[in-house]
Amino acid sequence: MSTVAAYAAPAPKAPLERTTIERRAVGAHDVLIDIKFAGICHSDIHQVNEGWGQGIFPMVPGHEIAGVVVEVGSEVTRHAVGDRVGVGCMVDSCRECDNCLRGFEQYCTGGNTMTYNGVDRRGDVTYGGYSKQIVVDENYVVRIPEGLPLDVAAPLLCAGITVYSPLKHWGVGPGKKVAVVGLGGLGHMGVKIAAALGAEVTVLSQSLRKKDDGLKLGARHYRATSDPATFTELAGTFDVILSTVSAPLDFGAYLGLLRSDGAIVNVGAPEEPISLNLFGLLGGRKTLAGSMIGGIAETQEMLDFCAEHGLGSEIELIGADEINTAYQRVLASDVRYRFVIDTATI
Numbered sequence: 001m002s003t004v005a006a007y008a009a010p011a012p013k014a015p016l017e018r019t020t021i022e023r024r025a026v027g028a029h030d031v032l033i034d035i036k037f038a039g040i041c042h043s044d045i046h047q048v049n050e051g052w053g054q055g056i057f058p059m060v061p062g063h064e065i066a067g068v069v070v071e072v073g074s075e076v077t078r079h080a081v082g083d084r085v086g087v088g089c090m091v092d093s094c095r096e097c098d099n100c101l102r103g104f105e106q107y108c109t110g111g112n113t114m115t116y117n118g119v120d121r122r123g124d125v126t127y128g129g130y131s132k133q134i135v136v137d138e139n140y141v142v143r144i145p146e147g148l149p150l151d152v153a154a155p156l157l158c159a160g161i162t163v164y165s166p167l168k169h170w171g172v173g174p175g176k177k178v179a180v181v182g183l184g185g186l187g188h189m190g191v192k193i194a195a196a197l198g199a200e201v202t203v204l205s206q207s208l209r210k211k212d213d214g215l216k217l218g219a220r221h222y223r224a225t226s227d228p229a230t231f232t233e234l235a236g237t238f239d240v241i242l243s244t245v246s247a248p249l250d251f252g253a254y255l256g257l258l259r260s261d262g263a264i265v266n267v268g269a270p271e272e273p274i275s276l277n278l279f280g281l282l283g284g285r286k287t288l289a290g291s292m293i294g295g296i297a298e299t300q301e302m303l304d305f306c307a308e309h310g311l312g313s314e315i316e317l318i319g320a321d322e323i324n325t326a327y328q329r330v331l332a333s334d335v336r337y338r339f340v341i342d343t344a345t346i
């Protein structure tokens with residue numbers, strides 16, 4: 001065991017403060033990672049605020065982890081000391097269920113272990129990336145390619161894979177018209193990746209405030225959802241609409257923007273349920289679907305894709321003492337486009 005510095009919320013909704021946590025001794029299949037950067041995902045805020053249900057406190061959030069391996073267990077073969085690596089939302093899964101065997105560890109039915117706010121197979125509470133070091137089973141650690149700086153790579157471990165997986169699954173590529181709803185941490189990576197896959201991308205944002213940014217990120221069009229004309233002029237346009245919005249959305253209105261057989265894929269995780277008139281799905285055989293992060297192999301594939309296409313996150317690097325301010329700014333939609341903590345300041 002080792003004692004490491006971390007930032008934790010001591011209680012639900014409480015500001016995060018500096019503390020120390022225990023990390024387990026490095027087991028035969030474990031790697032010890034010096035965390036260099038940790039992204040702030042909106043999911044961290046939902047969980048600290050218990051918006052999704054009861055949390056485990058003190059809570060050390062952080063599932064967008066980029067760092068360097070400093071020690072490996074005796075049986076480790078996938079990583080070596082000095083390797084640049086990442087850890088996302090999961091640090092373990094049952095490894096036996098149908099989904100785990102197919103590489104969909106994120107949909108493990110035997111019970112997977114979340115990187116924080118979870119309990120691992122030993123019965124220990126998990127603590128996330130807002131800390132100096134972490135010990136993780138080598139099978140849940142991915143390689144960060146040389147071309148990707150660690151700070152802009154960190155957000156790919158959640159935001160990147162969460163949009164990459166559904167864009168691939170729903171066949172986004174050349175000839176496809178894709179809309180990305182919400183231009184935050186997930187949304188801006190959705191624009192970059194969908195454009196790199198060859199699709200014609202439209203951003204659907206509340207206002208035109210971030211239009212210049214959206215076009216620079218790779219969107220061809222940028223429309224405001226506060227303007228009713230957007231919904232009449234773009235009716236029947238899109239093959240896929242990727243919603244990354246953290247609040248409940250009127251999906252009924254967005255269904256009207258799909259072509260026949262089109263799909264809205266929602267990755268946002270709002271705290272409240274929505275209601276929907278199902279007639280919106282019937283005409284045009286439309287789909288409303290969801291998707292959660294991605295498997296370990298697919299996360300590696302996404303990192304390799306991003307390195308090949310020179311795609312990192314647009315980040316604002318902050319010190320640990322700015323985490324609480326950053327949370328407020330994320331809630332106020334004042335982020336361009338991901339806050340990343342420099343863990344040297346913890």
Ligand SMILES: NC(=O)c1ccc[n+]([C@@H]2O[C@H](COP(=O)([O-])OP(=O)(O)OC[C@H]3O[C@@H](n4cnc5c(N)ncnc54)[C@H](O)[C@@H]3O)[C@@H](O)[C@H]2O)c1
Nearest residue numbers: 042043182183184185186245246247267268269292293333
């Ligand atoms: N499915 C998954 O696996 C997965 C993974 C990560 C995050 N998430 C969830 O996705 C959501 C987005 O995460 P993020 O880190 O990108 O958050 P973010 O805060 O960076 O981005 C959210 C975007 O939604 C916009 N928005 C907020 N309220 C809106 C409204 N009422 N109408 C239209 N737009 C609105 C914001 O302006 C912002 O651009 C969160 O709910 C998060 O928990 C899901």
Ligand SMILES: [Zn+2]
Nearest residue numbers: 041043158159
């Ligand atoms: Zn996340």
